[in-house]
Amino acid sequence: MPTQLLTHQMIEAFRAAVMKGGIGAAADALGTSQSAVSRTISELQRVVGFQLFAKHGRTVKPTEEALALMAKVQQSFLGLEDIARFSEQLRKQRMGRLSICAIPALGHSVMPDAIAFLRRQHPNVVVSLDIVSSIEVVRSVRNRQADIGFGAHRLAVGEVENVAEFTADCVCIAGPAEWPESHRPVDMQQLMGRPFVALTGAIQKRLEILLKEAGGELDILSETSQSLTASELVMRGLGISVVDPFTGAMHRRKGGSAVPLRPGLPFSVQAMALGDTRLNAPAKDLLQYMATATEKTRDTCAV
Numbered sequence: 001m002p003t004q005l006l007t008h009q010m011i012e013a014f015r016a017a018v019m020k021g022g023i024g025a026a027a028d029a030l031g032t033s034q035s036a037v038s039r040t041i042s043e044l045q046r047v048v049g050f051q052l053f054a055k056h057g058r059t060v061k062p063t064e065e066a067l068a069l070m071a072k073v074q075q076s077f078l079g080l081e082d083i084a085r086f087s088e089q090l091r092k093q094r095m096g097r098l099s100i101c102a103i104p105a106l107g108h109s110v111m112p113d114a115i116a117f118l119r120r121q122h123p124n125v126v127v128s129l130d131i132v133s134s135i136e137v138v139r140s141v142r143n144r145q146a147d148i149g150f151g152a153h154r155l156a157v158g159e160v161e162n163v164a165e166f167t168a169d170c171v172c173i174a175g176p177a178e179w180p181e182s183h184r185p186v187d188m189q190q191l192m193g194r195p196f197v198a199l200t201g202a203i204q205k206r207l208e209i210l211l212k213e214a215g216g217e218l219d220i221l222s223e224t225s226q227s228l229t230a231s232e233l234v235m236r237g238l239g240i241s242v243v244d245p246f247t248g249a250m251h252r253r254k255g256g257s258a259v260p261l262r263p264g265l266p267f268s269v270q271a272m273a274l275g276d277t278r279l280n281a282p283a284k285d286l287l288q289y290m291a292t293a294t295e296k297t298r299d300t301c302a303v
Contacts (some may be wrong), residue, residue: 010044011073013037014052018062018070023053097126098282101146106269107131108228109246111150114289122282141272148283149272150290152202152244163279164271164287166294169264170203171248173231174240174257185260188214195239197230198223206265207242231256245297269294 016026017037027034045052048069053060062070098118102111107129115127132140134151141149142160172186188211196218198204211217221239224230227247234241235256243251244267248258271287273279279287 006044006047010040010047011076013040014044014066015070015073015077017041017053017060018066022059096124097128098122098148098280098286099128099130099146100148100150100286101130101132101137101140102150103134103137103152104131105152105227105244105247106150108226109244109250110290110293114286114293117289118282118286121285125282127282138272141274144274147273147277148279148286151270151272152268153270159275160272161275162270163273164290166269166271166290167266168245168294168297169260170207170242170267171245171258172240172242172261173234173248173251174259175234175237176255176257178240178257185262187262188216191218191240191242192216193219195219195221197221197233197239197241199227199230199241199243200225203242203244203265203267210263210265246293249297 013026013030016029017023020026020029023037023041024034027037030037041052048065050065051063052066052069054063100111100115108131111129115129118125118127130140130146134153137146137149137151138160140146148163172191191211198218198220200223208218222233224233227243228250230241230243231247231251231254233239234251235254242261242265252258269290271290273283
């Protein structure tokens with residue numbers, strides 16, 4: 001049994017000598033002297049107890065034992081390369097990537113602008129967006145498929161925590177210039193008796209409660225589960241609708257009308273992340289962007 005331990009320097013010199021075809025070439029590759037490499041390999045031979053190189057004319061060649069040892073050494077170095085590559089992947093995942101999941105109302109409205117903002121702020125960060133239901137937002141965050149999620153309900157489960165909340169009132173959308181400025185805000189009576197594009201979700205249910213309290217109902221001629229689709233239908237003259245404020249802002253940018261309701265119908269967005277995860281700089285900037293976008297939306301639709 002060898003009394004001296006192998007060192008990384010010994011293995012590195014041995015590997016270089018075999019791969020480069022000689023002691024001199026190994027010294028050049030390692031940036032050291034030929035005598036230093038010869039001395040290191042001699043120490044390695046004393047440790048392993050057998051000859052590693054034999055003279056062959058003016059050169060030296062590895063012995064059969066050396067070639068067998070080299071095969072094992074290569075496995076070790078390949079393992080180190082794998083570790084280095086894996087470490088780089090971990091670094092990129094932690095510092096160079098942000099995975100977002102969001103409900104459709106946000107994914108189709110404010111998120112494209114938010115991602116464009118993040119790309120300007122963090123040009124080396126890869127940002128991904130997955131558009132899913134509120135239930136799937138929680139599941140994606142919990143399963144670590146998303147770093148941060150945006151849903152419309154407080155559905156935090158287990159390790160998933162609400163890290164921020166953004167609230168603004170829903171708006172009534174109509175075709176271009178359909179509601180004159182003197183009609184702001186729109187009350188429940190003004191919604192009655194007009195062709196209406198209904199959303200099959202929580203907003204519609206809450207709206208119907210307000211209408212019932214006002215003693216009326218909507219003239220629903222079409223329904224959809226997506227606020228973006230409701231906006232497109234309204235822009236095609238198929239009626240009016242009530243949507244979340246972010247879709248309303250996008251609808252206004254397309255040339256449509258988007259005005260507040262009376263009484264107001266709040267829409268809250270919950271930002272969620274795992275409790276054991278420290279949000280990186282891009283995630284924090286995204287939360288700040290959402291806060292600013294929400295404030296702008298409130299100001300635009302202020303009565």
